[in-house]
Amino acid sequence: MRLLIVEDEPKTGDYLKKGLTEHGYTVEVARTGADGLHLALESDFDLILLDVMLPGLNGWQVLAQLREKKETPVLFLTARDQVDDRVKGLELGADDYLVKPFAFSELLARVRALLKRGKPAGADALCVADLEIDPIRRRVTRAGQRMDLTAKEYALLLLFLRRQTEVLSRTFIAEQVWDMNFDSDTNVVDVAVRRLRAKVDDPFHRKLIHAVRGVGYVCEAR
Amino acid sequence: MADARGRPGWLSWNSLTARLGALFALLSAALLAVVGLMLVHALEAELRSRDIAELTAKTAQLREALGDFESVPALRARQDDFFGAVYDRERQAIVVADRAGRALLVSRELMVPRELLTGFAGQPGRGPQAVDWTQNGDDWCAVLAWGTLGQRSIASAAATPVVLVVALNRSSTNLMLDQFYRQLILLLAGGGLVTSAIGFAVAWHGLRPLRQIDATASAITADRLAERLDLARAPAEVQRLGASFNAMLARLHESFRRLSEFSSDLAHELRTPLNNLLGQTHVALSRPRAPRDYQDVLESNAEELERLRKMTEDMLFLAKADEARTRLDWQTFQLRHEVDKVAEYFAVVAEDRAVRVEVTGAAPVHADRRLVQRALNNLFANAVRHAPPGTPVRVRIDPGDDGGVRLAIANAGPGIAPEHLPRVFDRFFRTDPSRPDSAESSGLGLAIVQSIMRMHGGLASAASEADGLTTFTLRFPAASAHPR
Numbered sequence: 108m109r110l111l112i113v114e115d116e117p118k119t120g121d122y123l124k125k126g127l128t129e130h131g132y133t134v135e136v137a138r139t140g141a142d143g144l145h146l147a148l149e150s151d152f153d154l155i156l157l158d159v160m161l162p163g164l165n166g167w168q169v170l171a172q173l174r175e176k177k178e179t180p181v182l183f184l185t186a187r188d189q190v191d192d193r194v195k196g197l198e199l200g201a202d203d204y205l206v207k208p209f210a211f212s213e214l215l216a217r218v219r220a221l222l223k224r225g226k227p228a229g230a231d232a233l234c235v236a237d238l239e240i241d242p243i244r245r246r247v248t249r250a251g252q253r254m255d256l257t258a259k260e261y262a263l264l265l266l267f268l269r270r271q272t273e274v275l276s277r278t279f280i281a282e283q284v285w286d287m288n289f290d291s292d293t294n295v296v297d298v299a300v301r302r303l304r305a306k307v308d309d310p311f312h313r314k315l316i317h318a319v320r321g322v323g324y325v326c327e328a329r
Numbered sequence: 330m331a332d333a334r335g336r337p338g339w340l341s342w343n344s345l346t347a348r349l350g351a352l353f354a355l356l357s358a359a360l361l362a363v364v365g366l367m368l369v370h371a372l373e374a375e376l377r378s379r380d381i382a383e384l385t386a387k388t389a390q391l392r393e394a395l396g397d398f399e400s401v402p403a404l405r406a407r408q409d410d411f412f413g414a415v416y417d418r419e420r421q422a423i424v425v426a427d428r429a430g431r432a433l434l435v436s437r438e439l440m441v442p443r444e445l446l447t448g449f450a451g452q453p454g455r456g457p458q459a460v461d462w463t464q465n466g467d468d469w470c471a472v473l474a475w476g477t478l479g480q481r482s483i484a485s486a487a488a489t490p491v492v493l494v495v496a497l498n499r500s501s502t503n504l505m506l507d508q509f510y511r512q513l514i515l516l517l518a519g520g521g522l523v524t525s526a527i528g529f530a531v532a533w534h535g536l537r538p539l540r541q542i543d544a545t546a547s548a549i550t551a552d553r554l555a556e557r558l559d560l561a562r563a564p565a566e567v568q569r570l571g572a573s574f575n576a577m578l579a580r581l582h583e584s585f586r587r588l589s590e591f592s593s594d595l596a597h598e599l600r601t602p603l604n605n606l607l608g609q610t611h612v613a614l615s616r617p618r619a620p621r622d623y624q625d626v627l628e629s630n631a632e633e634l635e636r637l638r639k640m641t642e643d644m645l646f647l648a649k650a651d652e653a654r655t656r657l658d659w660q661t662f663q664l665r666h667e668v669d670k671v672a673e674y675f676a677v678v679a680e681d682r683a684v685r686v687e688v689t690g691a692a693p694v695h696a697d698r699r700l701v702q703r704a705l706n707n708l709f710a711n712a713v714r715h716a717p718p719g720t721p722v723r724v725r726i727d728p729g730d731d732g733g734v735r736l737a738i739a740n741a742g743p744g745i746a747p748e749h750l751p752r753v754f755d756r757f758f759r760t761d762p763s764r765p766d767s768a769e770s771s772g773l774g775l776a777i778v779q780s781i782m783r784m785h786g787g788l789a790s791a792a793s794e795a796d797g798l799t800t801f802t803l804r805f806p807a808a809s810a811h812p813r
């Protein structure tokens with residue numbers, strides 16, 4: 108998967124490149140709007156991360172000119188959380204947008220969502236190690252043992268399994284499981300995950316859900 | 330005239346002072362002129378009627394005297410007797426003419442205009458008539474009357490009708506009137522000047538409060554917002570303007586005060602996490618460490634930074650709410666539905682703390698769903714956090730009788746001290762900043778609740794009984810009363 112980052116702020120560009128490269132993407136960085144547009148038109152990328160405030164050609168202009176020729180998905184990065192900006196970006200053909208400052212895990216989640224777009228969600232593997240989910244019968248088993256989960260615990264576990272190895276931020280989890288679309292009290296997520304782990308992980312030696320301190324939670328068989 | 334800022338000055342044509350002054354001057358000049366003219370007119374008429382009365386009296390005397398002379402020659406022979414003592418040679422002239430208008434006797438050289446004389450002579454028996462004319466630069470006024478010669482003699486058949494003319498030279502009177510005229514004009518001009526000066530002065534004085542407003546307004550800067558207009562002696566018209574102006578200043582002052590308080594609070598709130606970040610990072614970098622130690626520092630930094638991020642987000646939200654820049658996504662929905670959703674979100678935490686959440690009532694509201702969800706979230710977080718284990722958190726939704734909706738969320742616990750109650754909705758306000766978990770909380774939660782309610786044209790309020798229930802109430806206005 109090839110990504111293009113168009114970002115003039117050097118530190119932002121560098122850490123985005125580093126983080127995304129470490130997650131298995133091939134990343135190129137352009138520091139100006141003109142460079143970015145040139146690169147985007149020259150070669151094929153799977154996704155473009157586009158900053159709005161750029162010297163010379165700004166993000167809007169880059170997007171407008173790009174859309175005349177190509178349909179590469181674009182994720183907008185903006186520092187201005189204004190309805191107008193959001194609407195303008197989406198109207199111009201951006202596929203998603205993210206307001207700075209954002210958590211890297213948040214960005215990663217959105218990048219993955221955009222790249223996966225169009226692929227059927229059911230195709231995800233719904234098991235990790237000896238834990239299995241049967242989505243049709245809504246049944247969870249670990250090591251052949253049936254687990255009794257509440258509806259929200261089930262939804263939470265389903266999210267973890269669908270997003271295995273991804274670090275999920277608390278905000279993202281709250282949004283996905285409880286439909287809380289803002290910085291809600293994330294303490295709730297900690298409690299909910301703790302309860303889920305008590306049922307799914309505590310009785311077993313091998314832990315599947317791990318806290319990533321300062322970032323969120325990840326589900327993987329270590 | 331314009332001042333340095335390009336505004337018209339106090340004496341330019343569209344200044345009120347100039348206009349009022351000019352109007353005053355114009356009116357007083359017109360008034361003076363009218364009164365003066367009327368005076369002159371009245372004087373002139375009065376003088377003339379006196380002259381005519383004098384002439385008429387004289388005529389009556391002379392007519393009487395005519396009876397003593399039986400013929401024209403007799404009259405001529407004793408003309409001094411006829412003219413008599415009453416005759417004022419300087420100013421008067423007497424003519425006796427026959428029926429054809431021919432002069433029979435003339436007291437002094439005087440030409441009564443012929444047509445006047447013949448005109449009157451042609452109307453025998455007519456009553457006395459007053460006439461005016463000008464001759465050789467002199468203005469004359471005369472009374473013409475019929476008289477009869479020899480009326481008193483025994484032989485009354487010899488009586489001869491004659492025309493008697495008694496004239497008065499009015500030149501001196503007219504001269505006096507002219508002088509009077511001239512003086513009057515001078516007086517008018519002078520009076521006009523004086524009254525316009527007074528007019529300007531009065532207008533200038535009357536508009537002084539406006540200039541004071543100008544001066545005060547010009548002197549106002551961010552650090553001198555406490556300045557107010559002194560309205561104690563201002564006229565009624567200016568009082569209202571001044572009062573509005575003062576009210577505006579008061580509002581500005583208050584917003585400014587809040588703003589500067591807010592930014593100093595903000596700086597203060599940022600200092601602690603920034604200090605931690607800086608300190609931890611510096612200590613970590615001061616010597617080589619095991620990777621595990623670096624990881625520790627980074628993780629701690631990440632937590633701290635996450636809090637900073639959330640705080641800036643909240644602050645931005647509040648700032649935008651203040652500027653009314655947030656466009657609301659109005660829709661009508663069941664408030665109960667959102668409450669249940671948020672209650673479900675907090676269910677695990679509540680259960681963890683052995684707190685029950687009980688929701689009663691239902692009502693539709695017209696509002697922005699996401700914002701309402703956010704407000705509920707903050708209220709639930711507080712209630713669940715402060716409720717002692719084993720106690721319920723009660724949420725009640727009431728459709729108000731005014732068409733609005735009320736939501737009350739109550740929890741037991743130590744409550745909020747009365748002196749703290751009015752401040753709980755203030756930014757960064759925490760009742761006990763030394764609490765161990767206060768590092769987790771920013772004190773922005775209730776401020777956001779209040780600003781969300783304000784955006785909806787509603788209100789959030791708090792009530793707390795000592796060692797009793799702490800209740801937060803959200804009031805949504807009736808759908809018709811929504812600001813748009």
Ligand SMILES: Nc1ncnc2c1ncn2[C@@H]1O[C@H](COP(=O)(O)OP(=O)(O)OP(=O)(O)O)[C@@H](O)[C@H]1O
Nearest residue numbers: 711712715753758759760770771772773774775799
């Ligand atoms: N239900 C309640 N019972 C008792 N005290 C309360 C309650 N809700 C709020 N308070 C008091 O009011 C203060 C302000 O609350 P607010 O929600 O604004 O800030 P916070 O909860 O401290 O921080 P944040 O919500 O930003 O995490 C709190 O510090 C708390 O002491």
Ligand SMILES: [Mg+2]
Nearest residue numbers: 707711774775
């Ligand atoms: Mg709070």
